[in-house]
Amino acid sequence: MGKINKNNWKHQLESGISSTEQLRKAFAHVNIKKSEKFYQEINKIAKLFPLKISPYTFKQCLKSKAIYKQFVPDKNELVNFKGTNDPLKEDSRKPMKKLIHMYPDRVLLLVTDICFSSCRFCTRKRIKKAYQKISQKELNDACKYIAKNTQIKDVIISGGDPLILDDSELNIILTKIRNIKSVKIIRIGTRAPFSCPDRITDQLVNLLKRFKPLYVNVHLNHPDEVTPEVFECLRKLSDAGIVLGSQSVLLKGVNDSSDIIKKLFYKCVEASVRPYYLYQCDEVLGTEHFWTDYQAIFKIMKALIGNVSGLAVPNFVFDCKGGQGKVRVVPDFCKNKNKKSITLKTFKNKLYTYRNTGGME
Ligand code: SF4
Secondary structure, eight states, X not given: OOOOOTTHHHHHHHSSBOSHHHHHHHHHHTXXXXXXXXXXXHHHHHHHSOOOBOHHHHHHHHHOHHHHHHHSOOGGGGTOOSSBSOTTOGGGGOSBTTEEEEETTEEEEEOBSOOSSOOTTOTTTTSXXXXXXXXXXXXXHHHHHHHHSTXXXXXXXXXXXXXXXXXXXXXXXXXXXXTOTTOOEEEEEEOHHHHXXXXXXXXXXXXXXXXXXXXXXXXXXXXXXXXXXXXXXXXXXXXXXXXXXXXXXXXTTTTOSHHHHHHHHHHHHHTTOEEEEEEEOOOBTTOGGGOOOHHHHHHHHHHHTTTSOGGGOOEEEEEETTTTEEEEEXXXXXXXXOSSEEEEEOTTSOEXXXXXXXXXX
């Protein structure tokens, strides 16, 4: 595998593809010819939505169709209007610019607006990338809000991708949050282990280690993303005692099959990442071509539950439009229930009845 280069991650961040011309050059460099129409469409899309592909991600796009579809803009983005800019109504749940307070005990701290690579289905596709990082004042204000609202126990550091920040910037953020007595859980949501494995340097791992218990949720959607480099990054974080979970999105034409999802989650478990959430794709403007029928997620759940290790089975989640929150779904295994007994269907389609022994009335 390629060695992690501690200076290369900045290059990955700064020299990625972020314009039609850069994409044209990148394809020409590997002798891939695209039509003029293709580039005209890309040009229009780039005016509407963020375009950013790190050199590492672009390399993976050339090796895997499933990765290509997630990062290279598609003409469907110009004609898909069923979604909305902010389906989860995050912008209306902001007590201040960089903080989303949707659930009673959790907040999302938005520390930057950029990622190493922009996913075409991103829930925050609406955010124009201004290459901004949270300011000292915004961070202090957010920490004051969190400290004052003592019911907040869980802070999720998000963005954009928090790992585009320098170690020193992350250190300040993590220290300030860790110093808030009422906060018990700190999580980081990132796609960096896939979109820029070079970012997972020994220095970064040593820094994160100091804030244990620290939970890192890695965004992974397809087994092709777990390359040897990515695998090594994940193991490195895990060996340092960082608790890893995965968050994945079900995407039509990318991973909407039981076999792909099974392979992905087995790979995650092998890399010490516990599958945490598999999301139904959010109804974001310009992403309709990724949406699956709701039956797909149930079909996948049925194929997983009982048939693969429970460690490789995540929670299946719909994030309800309008900011109504997440709903976990499971196939209905209950065939019948009354006051005295419940009859369940096992994963082998056999019936099992449990009878109450006590006097439940
Ligand atoms: S890494 Fe996450 S925040 Fe960044 S573009 Fe992808 S889905 Fe959006």
